[in-house]
Amino acid sequence: MDTTQIRLAQRPVGEPDASTFTTVTEALPELADGQVSLAIRYLSLDPYMRGRLSTAxxxxxxxxxxxxxxxxxVGEVVESRFDGLLPGDFVLSYSGWQTAAIADGNQVRKLDPSVAPVTTxxxxxxxxxFTAYAGLLEIGRPKEGETVVVAAGTGPVGSAVGQIARIKGARAVGIAGGPDKVRALTEDFGFDAAIDHRAPDFVDQLRAATPDGIDVYFENVGGAVFDAVRRRLNTYARIPVCGLIANYNLTSAPEGPDQMAGLMGQILTKSLTIRGFIQSEFTRxxxxxxxxxxxEWVGSGQVRYLEDVVDGLENAPSAFAGMLRGENFGKLVVKVG
Structure with a gap:
């Protein structure tokens, strides 16, 4: 079986573009005992991939x-030499940007399409x-009645953070870019308030949406959004740092005065907890x-989700670059075949 692969051609300086990637088609090796061959049906695009393009x-x-x-x-088993998996089964794997793959049977997870769409x-x-769940509950630890703010609120992590916060009795405030995303935060995801970080009065909107300050800020973005949010933080506020997507394509230090002294002063005088994390550390x-x-929450409708599906592996590079600019609306998935 042949596979068409998208490979790293050169390291990007700034935003990834067409020259960053190259496309190759080659034959897969023969199947060995304990392996399965997969036809890749869906590919996940996520911000962490940008960091893997850099040698930093x-x-x-x-x-x-x-x-x-x-x-x-998500792949469909085409051929199996692994007990417990049969042709036609769907599995979660880490096969990357390609149309077909060989995987060890003990390194994939069988999916049940009758329980939830396989893209979930x-x-x-x-x-x-899981990033939203573990980061919010282990580091953020929202209490009933507290205010939880999350940036990139309509993304797969941010939307889950806000909804879990509400399940735990907290007030959820989402930050997103553009009126359609802001509307989705309240209408689709049930946030208590939503703010447009692209609006000229963003700082005023944030102040109005957080009259009692901010107890938990789930950081996905960094940059100007964090600079505005940190001025609303309450004493003992907790900040799980999941991502800093505003910085991923930077080629030089941000313009403007150095904010470090002010931030360190806040950490001291307000007893802030700022904790970066990688979701895998909480798996066990x-x-x-x-x-x-x-x-249970997805099944009952307490947690909802949106998916932004792009058709065709060949469109993965442009969709990836667009995601880093905030152009996706929900979880970005490529329908490979």
Missing amino acids: KSYADPLEIGDVMIGGT ALGVLGMPG SHGRDFVRDMG
Whole structure:
């Protein structure tokens, strides 16, 4: 079986573009005992992938030039030499940007399409949903009546954060870019308030939406959004830092005065807790609870989700670049085949 792959051609300076990637078609090796061959049906696009294009020191090794782009996938089993998986089964794997793959049977997770659409394994019932669940409940620890603010609120992580906060009795305020996303925060996801960070009166909107200050800020963005939010933080506020997408394509330090002294002063005088995290560190402690709780919440409609589906693997690079600009509306998924 042949596979068409999108590989890293060169490291981007700033925003990834067409020259960042190259497309190659090659034959897959023969299946060995314990393996399955997969036809990739859906590919997840996520902000963390931008960091893997860089050689800057991080929590994971960078991709090498010529490597297949990484990514979570939903695949359909075409052939199996692994007990427990049959042709026609759907599995979650980490096969990356390609149309077909060989995977070890013990490294994939079988999906049940009768329980939830298989694409949810890449979103609300997968890594992004778990990121929201573990980061908010372990680091944010929202209490009943507190105010939780989350940036990139209509994304797969942010939308889940706000809805989980409300389930726990907190007040959820979402920040998003543009009137359609702001509307979705309240109408689709049930947030208590929504703010447009692109609006000229963003700071005033934030102040009006958080009259009692902010107790938990779930950080997905950084940049100017964080600078505005930090001025509303209450004493003992908690800040889980999940992502800093505003910085991912920067080629130089942001313009303007150095904010570090002011931030450090706040950390001291307001006893702030700022904790970065990678979701995998909580798998053992929170994995089973997440499967149980999120499954129940999605099934009952307490947690809703939106998916932004792009058709065709060839469109993954442009969709990826658009996601880094905030153009996606919901969990970004590529329908491969």
